[in-house]
Amino acid sequence: MPKALIAGNWKMNGLAADIAEARSLAEALAANGASCRVALCPPATLIAKMAWSLKGSPVAVGGQDCHSGLSGAHTGDISAEMLADAGASLVIVGHSERRADHGESDAVVCAKAQAAFRAGLEPIICVGETLDQRKAGRALDVVVGQVEGSVPLEAVDHGFALAYEPVWAIGTGLTPTLAEIAEVHAAIRATLRDRLGAAGAAAPILYGGSVKPANAAEILATAEVGGALVGGASLKAADFLQIVRAV
Numbered sequence: 001m002p003k004a005l006i007a008g009n010w011k012m013n014g015l016a017a018d019i020a021e022a023r024s025l026a027e028a029l030a031a032n033g034a035s036c037r038v039a040l041c042p043p044a045t046l047i048a049k050m051a052w053s054l055k056g057s058p059v060a061v062g063g064q065d066c067h068s069g070l071s072g073a074h075t076g077d078i079s080a081e082m083l084a085d086a087g088a089s090l091v092i093v094g095h096s097e098r099r100a101d102h103g104e105s106d107a108v109v110c111a112k113a114q115a116a117f118r119a120g121l122e123p124i125i126c127v128g129e130t131l132d133q134r135k136a137g138r139a140l141d142v143v144v145g146q147v148e149g150s151v152p153l154e155a156v157d158h159g160f161a162l163a164y165e166p167v168w169a170i171g172t173g174l175t176p177t178l179a180e181i182a183e184v185h186a187a188i189r190a191t192l193r194d195r196l197g198a199a200g201a202a203a204p205i206l207y208g209g210s211v212k213p214a215n216a217a218e219i220l221a222t223a224e225v226g227g228a229l230v231g232g233a234s235l236k237a238a239d240f241l242q243i244v245r246a247v
């Protein structure tokens with residue numbers, strides 16, 4: 001089994017002063033070691049500063065999104081190469097907030113994952129159903145469709161992670177039951193294995209959506225859960241550290 005990945009997604013939160021949280025996380029992990037891989041994905045404005053400050057530490061730095069192109073006339077966008085140049089080694093693509101706020105389709109997310117591979121970044125490719133879709137009994141269909149549309153076939157040759165984040169569990173304090181998480185993760189694993197063979201069998205499948213110190217251990221012990229993508233509880237080093245320690 002590859003090591004689990006615990007990734008923090010700061011979303012649109014964090015100013016230069018908050019790098020101190022990342023430093024204290026890194027210092028705690030350097031002192032006691034970690035049994036999993038750990039990453040923080042701050043807003044783009046902090047990537048270079050955080051990567052510099054965490055250089056040589058056990059905490060990797062990631063972006064929260066990238067453009068699919070290499071460079072060009074795309075005002076406000078950031079390429080995967082720019083993220084790598086700033087010190088990132090991972091990038092989240094297809095987060096449901098990007099899919100909803102910026103109309104990102106599976107095809108767009110797939111192109112972003114390809115850009116990540118091109119730049120040598122490990123993409124964390126996000127999928128997840130809405131509450132209406134779950135109530136209609138369509139959760140598995142929706143998620144499997146997103147995996148098929150968003151994970152490029154080149155993934156056979158690259159490191160990547162998948163993140164299952166039910167939209168209704170993000171930032172709400174609600175979480176699926178462990179059986180529901182296991183059911184979706186099993187369907188994702190089967191789809192990845194079908195499409196990508198051994199690479200699909202090995203990729204970590206993270207759970208995301210209201211992961212906190214109180215529920216991390218049981219979620220992380222669930223079948224086919226290979227880590228977590230953590231929003232709100234990643235902003236404070238003390239909370240995030242408890243989740244890392246729950247692996």
Ligand code: PGA
Nearest residue numbers: 170171209210230231232
């Ligand atoms: P949350 O966010 O942990 O605050 O629910 C998770 C995410 O959106 O990645």
